[in-house]
Amino acid sequence: xxxxxxxxxxxxxxxxxxxxxxxxxxxxxxxxxxxxxxxxxxxxxxxxxxxxxxxxxxxxxxxxxxxxxxxxxxxxxxxxxxxxxxxxxxxxxxxxxxxxxxxxxxxxxxxxxxxxxxxxxxxxxxxxxxxxxxxxxxxxxxxxxxxxxxxxxxxxxxxxxxxxxxxxxxxxxxxxxxxxxxxxxxxxxxxxxxxxxxxxxxxxxxxxxxxxxxxxxxxxxxxxxxxxxxxxxxxxxxxxxxxxxxxxxxxxxxxxxxxxxxxxxxxxxxxxxxxxxxxxxxxxxxxxxxxxxxxxxxxxxxxxxxxxxxxxxxxxxxxxxxxxxxxxxxxx
Amino acid sequence: xxxxxxxxxxxxxxxxxxxxxxxxxxxxxxxxxxxxxxxxxxxxxxxxxxxxxxxxxxxxxxxxxxxxxxxxxxxxxxxxxxxxxxxxxxxxxxxxxxxxxxxxxxxxxxxxxxxxxxxxxxxxxxxxxxxxxxxxxxxxxxxxxxxxxxxxxxxxxxxxxxxxxxxxxxxxxxxxxxxxxxxxxxxxxxxxxxxxxxxxxxxxxxxxxxxxxxxxxxxxxxxxxxxxxxxxxxxxxxxxxxxxxxxxxxxxxxxxxxxxx
Amino acid sequence: xxxxxxxxxxxxxxxxxxxxxxxxxxxxxxxxxxxxxxxxxxxxxxxxxxxxxxxxxxxxxxxxxxxxxxxxxxxxxxxxxxxxxxxxxxxxxxxxxxxxxxxxxxxxxxxxxxxxxxxxxxxxxxxxxxxxxxxxxxxxxxxxxxxxxxxxxxxxxxxxxxxxxxxxxxxxxxxxxxxxxxxxxxxxxxxxxxxxxxxxxxxxxxxxxxxxxxxxxxxxxxxxxxxxxxxxxxxxxxxxxxxxxxxxxxxxxxxxxxxxxxxxxxxxxxxxxxxxxxxxxxxxxxxx
Numbered sequence: 019x020x021x022x023x024x025x026x027x028x029x030x031x032x033x034x035x036x037x038x039x040x041x042x043x044x045x046x047x048x049x050x051x052x053x054x055x056x057x058x059x060x061x062x063x064x065x066x067x068x069x070x071x072x073x074x075x076x077x078x079x080x081x082x083x084x085x086x087x088x089x090x091x092x093x094x095x096x097x098x099x100x101x102x103x104x105x106x107x108x109x110x111x112x113x114x115x116x117x118x119x120x121x122x123x124x125x126x127x128x129x130x131x132x133x134x135x136x137x138x139x140x141x142x143x144x145x146x147x148x149x150x151x152x153x154x155x156x157x158x159x160x161x162x163x164x165x166x167x168x169x170x171x172x173x174x175x176x177x178x179x180x181x182x183x184x185x186x187x188x189x190x191x192x193x194x195x196x197x198x199x200x201x202x203x204x205x206x207x208x209x210x211x212x213x214x215x216x217x218x219x220x221x222x223x224x225x226x227x228x229x230x231x232x233x234x235x236x237x238x239x240x241x242x243x244x245x246x247x248x249x250x251x252x253x254x255x256x257x258x259x260x261x262x263x264x265x266x267x268x269x270x271x272x273x274x275x276x277x278x279x280x281x282x283x284x285x286x287x288x289x290x291x292x293x294x295x296x297x298x299x300x301x302x303x304x305x306x307x308x309x310x311x312x313x314x315x316x317x318x319x320x321x322x323x324x325x326x327x328x329x330x331x332x333x334x335x336x337x338x339x340x341x342x343x344x345x346x347x348x349x350x
Numbered sequence: 351x352x353x354x355x356x357x358x359x360x361x362x363x364x365x366x367x368x369x370x371x372x373x374x375x376x377x378x379x380x381x382x383x384x385x386x387x388x389x390x391x392x393x394x395x396x397x398x399x400x401x402x403x404x405x406x407x408x409x410x411x412x413x414x415x416x417x418x419x420x421x422x423x424x425x426x427x428x429x430x431x432x433x434x435x436x437x438x439x440x441x442x443x444x445x446x447x448x449x450x451x452x453x454x455x456x457x458x459x460x461x462x463x464x465x466x467x468x469x470x471x472x473x474x475x476x477x478x479x480x481x482x483x484x485x486x487x488x489x490x491x492x493x494x495x496x497x498x499x500x501x502x503x504x505x506x507x508x509x510x511x512x513x514x515x516x517x518x519x520x521x522x523x524x525x526x527x528x529x530x531x532x533x534x535x536x537x538x539x540x541x542x543x544x545x546x547x548x549x550x551x552x553x554x555x556x557x558x559x560x561x562x563x564x565x566x567x568x569x570x571x572x573x574x575x576x577x578x579x580x581x582x583x584x585x586x587x588x589x590x591x592x593x594x595x596x597x598x599x600x601x602x603x604x605x606x607x608x609x610x611x
Numbered sequence: 612x613x614x615x616x617x618x619x620x621x622x623x624x625x626x627x628x629x630x631x632x633x634x635x636x637x638x639x640x641x642x643x644x645x646x647x648x649x650x651x652x653x654x655x656x657x658x659x660x661x662x663x664x665x666x667x668x669x670x671x672x673x674x675x676x677x678x679x680x681x682x683x684x685x686x687x688x689x690x691x692x693x694x695x696x697x698x699x700x701x702x703x704x705x706x707x708x709x710x711x712x713x714x715x716x717x718x719x720x721x722x723x724x725x726x727x728x729x730x731x732x733x734x735x736x737x738x739x740x741x742x743x744x745x746x747x748x749x750x751x752x753x754x755x756x757x758x759x760x761x762x763x764x765x766x767x768x769x770x771x772x773x774x775x776x777x778x779x780x781x782x783x784x785x786x787x788x789x790x791x792x793x794x795x796x797x798x799x800x801x802x803x804x805x806x807x808x809x810x811x812x813x814x815x816x817x818x819x820x821x822x823x824x825x826x827x828x829x830x831x832x833x834x835x836x837x838x839x840x841x842x843x844x845x846x847x848x849x850x851x852x853x854x855x856x857x858x859x860x861x862x863x864x865x866x867x868x869x870x871x872x873x874x875x876x877x878x879x880x881x882x883x884x885x886x887x888x889x890x891x892x893x894x895x896x897x898x899x
Binding site for chain 2: 022099102227229230233234235236237238240241243244245246247248286287290291292293
């Protein structure tokens with residue numbers, strides 16, 4: 019409360035960074051359109067190729083980058099706060115890969131072709147099962163239990179995803195394992211934005227309402243309950259909010275790891291360790307990270323459709339190892 | 351205030367199929383500093399958690415005449431504060447921020463701390479002598495410092511009833527006595543304190559009333575001199591003791607193990 | 612210890628048995644036509660079916676009967692199929708196995724170790740490649756005449772097409788997964804032969820690679836040549852065809868579907884693709 023000015027500076031800075039990256043994401047692309055021309059095409063009504071590119075290709079891509087990144091940052095912060103576990107993250111604890119499995123089953127059986135909402139709903143169901151499993155195990159064990167449960171959940175979900183894709187008679191299905199495990203925003207459309215946004219926003223609302231409760235949970239479940247935190251409501255909102263937002267984001271962008279781990283950790287010292295302040299900062303930080311990664315994949319290896327998860331893993335995996343090394347005494 | 355501050359009637363607690371507290375009834379008035387004593391496994395922590403509404407119970411628990419099971423979680427938190435035995439602090443939160451968490455039930459969502467909130471937080475920090483490290487991350491403190499910070503957090507909750515599970519554990523003698531003084535002062539200001547304790551000497555000297563628990567039942571209840579006798583020490587704790595008086599207070603010092611009778 | 616020795620003994624016995632079986636199976640192929648030919652690659656399947664004499668070809672790969680990949684499904688129905696497994700091929704006692712260069716490496720290695728003659732064909736990336744492959748197949752199967760006849764037909768048709776006017780229209784090849792074929796591909800050769808300009812080649816793409824949808828939209832090609840899209844069940848790979856930007860593009864450019872099977876391997880059917888492309892560009896197939 020005392021560091022208020024610094025905090026608002028941080029939020030302001032992150033908002034600005036996210037905005038800049040969002041605009042860059044709109045302005046940069048293989049088609050090489052001039053900056054001013056590209057932005058004015060966003061608001062133009064004529065059906066020329068540049069307008070088409072801006073409104074139907076780059077805009078949905080940038081919006082999805084923003085939504086997905088914010089979802090991962092926010093849900094990572096919530097999971098860490100709720101489980102009081104610095105290593106919790108939708109990717110590591112298997113929520114993303116379970117959501118992928120749900121989405122894969124919906125798409126490759128033809129279910130989502132007949133019933134488009136089936137895609138986010140199936141991903142949500144997959145995510146929901148994973149969160150419930152992980153949080154049930156978290157209650158009884160320490161930091162390591164959650165991570166081990168996550169390893170099991172995510173290996174199983176990935177294996178089932180591969181199985182479903184390998185069994186699909188579609189000759190391309192097997193190649194798409196990469197998309198579902200590493201995520202990509204290439205050539206996504208407004209259809210995906212409309213499909214995912216309502217679920218993502220509903221999830222955000224639930225997660226964002228948890229700030230105060232998570233603050234109190236810093237002192238443990240009993241202390242939090244004695245301070246007026248409704249633990250059942252908190253649990254319900256954390257589980258459902260994560261499942262909704264991560265499920266819908268994964269359904270349209272695939273599973274992207276480590277964002278939810280790295281971002282809250284970088285931002286926690288800057289937000290005074292208070293979860294209610296960390297949540298909006300993490301959402302903005304996550305959005306910046308995904309937007310930046312998505313800009314990079316377009317230039318590091320153009321034409322190769324580099325997956326987003328590759329970049330986030332290059333940053334995230336060493337970070338994860340460093341965290342484990344740093345806290346190994348507490349873990350064992 | 352007419353009735354008792356805390357009124358417990360026919361309290362039953364089952365944990366994992368075993369009955370831990372059976373048919374317990376207890377009344378605590380404002381101004382009382384109750385020491386909850388008893389051997390390990392007597393049900394002290396369970397009783398405190400039951401009063402705090404953290405575990406499902408049979409029977410009724412009322413604070414200032416209102417049944418807790420009919421109150422919402424925030425309403426409950428405005429009536430009683432609880433300090434758990436474990437000193438859990440998950441994130442490196444600055445001490446003053448941590449103490450301010452005690453104001454949670456007093457604030458609606460998304461409102462900043464009021465000047466009254468700030469004053470209460472400040473008073474609590476001063477009372478527990480932690481204002482010196484207000485800006486330090488709580489996770490970087492020593493065990494005793496953490497314990498005091500967590501008690502300050504409960505004081506900041508500003509409730510008529512305060513429950514504390516082993517609050518004196520891990521404190522050096524000076525801070526133990528300081529804590530006892532704080533609790534006594536708070537009682538003097540018209541609050542009720544219930545603290546579970548293992549240090550019989552401390553509880554004998556500072557509590558206004560002792561409740562001796564054994565096997566989930568109250569076996570003795572009253573002023574320290576009435577509860578702590580060579581007889582109860584031997585039969586309940588299985589130890590002999592030195593009893594004396596110093597500076598107008600009871601002195602109890604357990605001496606050696608004896609055969610329980 | 613005894614156990615292991617035992618196993619080794621059995622292994623040696625098996626090897627000896629296999630060697631005997633082999634020796635009896637191998638005729639003197641050096642100077643006569645191979646009589647028991649097995650093909651385990653889609654492209655060699657089709658070349659062999661075109662060139663082999665009656666009874667010479669024992670089996671083709673299962674994919675030769677897949678209408679999405681194979682241009683000669685009907686012909687393939689007349690042959691038994693194999694699945695490219697070393698064991699089943701060995702049991703057919705072939706005197707020549709036809710394989711691709713890149714696929715089924717392990718199988719090819721194993722067959723060679725078993726002293727079976729394996730001939731590998733590289734994918735064709737031009738009509739010259741196609742003709743060379745045909746001639747080589749002719750030599751291998753001892754059917755040089757038949758091969759020359761096919762090469763002659765292709766040359767004649769390419770010559771005829773070359774004399775027709777070139778439209779020079781810009782065409783974009785766009786397959787599932789946003790892939791396209793740039794220079795150095797058979798599909799590119801087909802576009803050229805049809806008198807069209809290949810967008811991917813203009814953008815500097817070599818071989819088969821993915822093309823960003825926005826590059827496609829920006830170029831506004833005259834014709835979009837879309838590959839097969841109705842693979843069942845659905846996969847993300849076909850989502851590029853329902854992208855709103857793509858749909859807006861084909862509303863402008865028009866779309867022609869060209870089955871991938873006509874250009875994935877070379878053969879007379881590749882010329883059919885050229886005819887299709889010419890027609891799509893609004894050009895006559897015969898000179899006036």
